[in-house]
Amino acid sequence: MNIQTEITKTSGADYDAVVIGAGFGGLYAVHKLRNEQGLNVRGYDSASDVGGTWWWNRYPGALSDTESYVYRYSFDKELLQKGRWKTRYLTQPEILEYMNEVADHLDLRRSYKFDTKVDGAHYNEKTGLWNVITDSGETVTAKYLVTGLGLLSATNVPKFKGIDDFKGRILHTGAWPDGVDLSNKRVGIIGTGSTGVQVITATAPVAKHLTVFQRSAQYVVPIGNTPQDDATIAEQKANYDSIWNQVKNSVVAFGFEESVKPAETASPKNGSGSSKPPGSAAVVSISCLAPFAILRPAKWPMMRPLTSSRAKSRKS
Numbered sequence: 408m409n410i411q412t413e414i415t416k417t418s419g420a421d422y423d424a425v426v427i428g429a430g431f432g433g434l435y436a437v438h439k440l441r442n443e444q445g446l447n448v449r450g451y452d453s454a455s456d457v458g459g460t461w462w463w464n465r466y467p468g469a470l471s472d473t474e475s476y477v478y479r480y481s482f483d484k485e486l487l488q489k490g491r492w493k494t495r496y497l498t499q500p501e502i503l504e505y506m507n508e509v510a511d512h513l514d515l516r517r518s519y520k521f522d523t524k525v526d527g528a529h530y531n532e533k534t535g536l537w538n539v540i541t542d543s544g545e546t547v548t549a550k551y552l553v554t555g556l557g558l559l560s561a562t563n564v565p566k567f568k569g570i571d572d573f574k575g576r577i578l579h580t581g582a583w584p585d586g587v588d589l590s591n592k593r594v595g596i597i598g599t600g601s602t603g604v605q606v607i608t609a610t611a612p613v614a615k616h617l618t619v620f621q622r623s624a625q626y627v628v629p630i631g632n633t634p635q636d637d638a639t640i641a642e643q644k645a646n647y648d649s650i651w652n653q654v655k656n657s658v659v660a661f662g663f664e665e666s667v668k669p670a671e672t673a674s675p676k677n678g679s680g681s682s683k684p685p686g687s688a689a690v691v692s693i694s695c696l697a698p699f700a701i702l703r704p705a706k707w708p709m710m711r712p713l714t715s716s717r718a719k720s721r722k723s
């Protein structure tokens with residue numbers, strides 16, 4: 408079955424649906440619309456292949472901060488049982504490999520046109536169709552437009568004064584080229600958020616000299632990326648029904664038990680003193696901490712104590 412020969416059900420349209428993005432969101436949309444609902448779908452991504460965020464963010468040290476057993480699709484039991492990981496958090500190459508396997512398993516790649524940016528989409532009230540325009544000069548029509556653009560896929564290249572005069576190589580973590588070797592180089596890293604911390608940690612041991620430029624200090628904790636033994640992984644795989652039930656009924660969907668105790672009720676001793684505005688601890692946690700597992704009860708005072716043996720085994 409080839410996308411060109413699939414029949415579009417929407418009268419007068421090139422496709423039933425256009426999906427922008429081949430990350431977790433876009434791939435799932437193509438699967439649902441094409442494989443399950445039988446629609447003729449065209450996907451676009453400005454990247455050269457599937458992966459979304461994980462195709463672009465190839466910088467050294469790139470790592471998930473959701474634990475390996477839950478940073479994956481929940482809908483396919485076969486894929487879940489085939490899942491492979493060795494450590495508590497996944498490295499970027501492992502995630503990209505997983506997404507390639509998903510694309511193969513569900514035969515998704517053939518619905519995509521890669522290296523193609525969608526430049527515009529306009530809804531035509533008269534025809535009831537979307538006109539989707541790409542940077543290759545193509546315009547296609549579709550009844551449905553699904554935007555799986557991602558929340559972190561646009562690179563923000565800062566306009567520092569004098570940046571154009573810099574004689575060295577400028578790299579952006581969100582568009583990291585293959586084959587970069589920073590060993591024995593003088594490296595400057597700007598920014599100390601989650602990504603900055605990851606790339607700093609990976610670059611420091613190999614660079615000749617590393618300078619870190621930090622405007623605002625972040626709250627940083629050790630990742631605790633320990634190896635996971637086969638028994639733990641087997642237990643996780645055997646318990647996916649209850650794991651997804653917990654994840655889907657939780658606030659941050661990271662696979663650990665969350666506190667129901669308001670931050671305002673925590674004592675100063677537990678890290679939320681009266682000098683801080685009510686609720687500030689929780690806000691800080693969600694916006695800047697990596698790994699998010701610090702939000703667990705055992706690590707964070709506002710959280711309930713761990714109860715299950717599975718949860719206990721996942722304490723770092």
Ligand SMILES: Cc1cc2nc3c(=O)[nH]c(=O)nc-3n(C[C@H](O)[C@H](O)[C@H](O)COP(=O)(O)OP(=O)(O)OC[C@H]3O[C@@H](n4cnc5c(N)ncnc54)[C@H](O)[C@@H]3O)c2cc1C
Binds near residue numbers: 471
């Ligand atoms: C370093 C890093 C670590 C992260 N760790 C975690 C984690 O541990 N847990 C977690 O839950 N989340 C994490 N995230 C967030 C991550 O972005 C999401 O988990 C998820 O990958 C987003 O998937 P997505 O499909 O929504 O978007 P993306 O994966 O961003 O995919 C969007 C795609 O759309 C394409 N696109 C955008 N605009 C256009 C256009 N106009 N035309 C064509 N194509 C376009 C982009 O090229 C991109 O490939 C992390 C992000 C980063 C960068």
